[in-house]
Amino acid sequence: MRQTGNPQTDSSGNTPAALLDLLDGFRRTKVLATAVRLRLFDLLADRGALSAAEATTALGLAERPTHMLLTACCSLGLLDRDPGTERYRNSAQAQRFLVSTGRHYLGGFIQLVEEQQYPGWEDLLTAIRENRPTVWDPASRPTKFAVDDATGEVRLFWNAMASVSSSVAEVVAHAYDFSPFRRLLDVGGGPGELGIRLCQLNPRMRATIYDLPAVCELTAFRLKERGLDDRLRTFGGDLLTDDELPRGHDLVTLTNVLHMWDERTNDTILRKCHAALDDEGVLVIAEAFVDDDGTGPQPAALMSLNMLVDTVGGANHSRAAYESMLARAGFSTVRRVPVPADAPAGVNGLLVARKSERPGHA
Ligand SMILES: C[S@@+](CC[C@H](N)C(=O)[O-])C[C@H]1O[C@@H](n2cnc3c(N)ncnc32)[C@H](O)[C@@H]1O
Incomplete structure (x- = not known):
């Protein structure tokens, strides 16, 4: 092997730098989550730019860790430091997404990642060796969502969805022409962001958000609070155990829902969706699909492992796998619809499936 200046560099110029950078991932997650938890942003x-000493006092911390945290936040693009005044302020992205009073606050999702997913991922080895979730104990309940609301888990998850779903909904709503549709059933619709956005963009559309009763309670309150309950309603149910979904819809959407289950369970869910559609209805699946050749892309591949630590049997399936499931459920044609390359990690495309061969909307 030809040696270069760096003794660890091989003849192709490979150094360990990229791998060492990979190892830093957990540190970045923790800096972001801890700064949010300390309410630094x-x-x-509230106070505008602060010196390190002022931030130390205001946060009630010692000088040493405050300095380190401020430096780390600057290095990650979360804070800007004015070299003249030596004061720190929120970067534009922190100001938009990390301030708790802001409309785009990501705190709910950051809290879920830190409190639930992070500890689960710590035991990824067990999840892989034993093919089971590590975020929750499958011996204690049949599914992740079979929890007593009093535990607060439903609210934690709902808050997380509410804080990230609007960006996914925005992408989905603009990726396809939804204007011909009148009656949407958003299955596993959670906080209702997609239904809300589609109804805003398509004034003749009405939407039913179908989800577990405890989730629907939170969503119904939100719809009422925002004065949206005239065109959007919730329908509490369990898509695993209900014999059928509410019928009479020309559009059914599944956004980041089917990756929670294996193919056999999804076959059953898709058959129920098929029955919920009018003859010329259309089903839209939006997720981070794993490539058909099983090589990525990275956000989908990592989300898929997240389904390992968080579900029994779930996985981010490929478009090809969904096409087979849709065919088995009786759908006629399936179209692959792209989304912009800079779409948020939760969605990298749509699958649009027509119920029947007759000329419809797809
Ligand atoms: C990852 S979230 C996606 C939520 C929403 N589609 C979005 O994009 O924001 C999955 C949703 O499926 C719902 N869900 C899970 N199990 C369910 C079940 N058995 N019946 C109905 N909904 C369920 C969850 O409550 C949650 O709202």
Whole structure:
């Protein structure tokens, strides 16, 4: 092997730098989550730019860790430091997404990642060796969502969805022409962001958000609070155990829902969706699909492992796998619809399936 200046560099110029950078991933996650938990971004939004000493006092911390945290946040693009005044302020992205009073606050999702997913991922080895979730104990309940609302888990998950779903909904709503549709059933619709956005963009559309009763309670309250309950309603049910879904819809959507289950379970869910559609109805699946050749892309591949630590049997399936499931459920044609390359990690395309061969909307 030809040696270069760096003794660890091989003849192709490979160094360990990229791998060492990979190893830093957990540190980045923790800096972001900890700064949010300390309400650093709220502090700087309230008080404007602060010196390190002022931030130390306001946060009630020691000087040493505060300095380190401020430096790390600058290095990650979360804070800007004015070299003249030596004061720190929120970067534009922190100001938009990390201030708790903001409309685009991601705190709910960051909390879910830190409190639930992070500890589960710590035991990824067990999840892989034993093919089971590590975020929750499958011996204690049949599914992740079979929890007593009093545990707060439903609210934690709902808050997380509410904080990230609007960006996914925005992408989905613009990726396809939804204007011909009148009656949407958003299955596993969670906080209802997709239904809300589609109804805003398509004034003649009405939507039913179908989800577990405890989730629907939170969503119904939100719809009422925002004055949206005239065109959007919730329908509490369990898509695993209900014999059928509410019928009479020309559009059914499944956004980041089917990756929670294996193909056999999805076959059953898709058959129920098929029955819920009018003859010329259309089903839209939006997720982060794994490539058909099983090589990525990275957000979908990592989300798929997240389904290992978080579900029994779930996985981010490929478009080809869904095409087979849709065919088995009786759908006629399936179209692959792209989304912009800079779409948020939760969605990298749509699958649009027509119920029947007759000329319809797809
Ligand atoms: C990952 S979230 C996606 C939520 C929403 N589609 C979005 O994109 O924001 C999955 C949703 O499926 C719902 N869900 C899970 N199991 C369910 C079941 N058995 N019946 C109905 N909904 C269920 C969850 O409550 C949650 O709202």
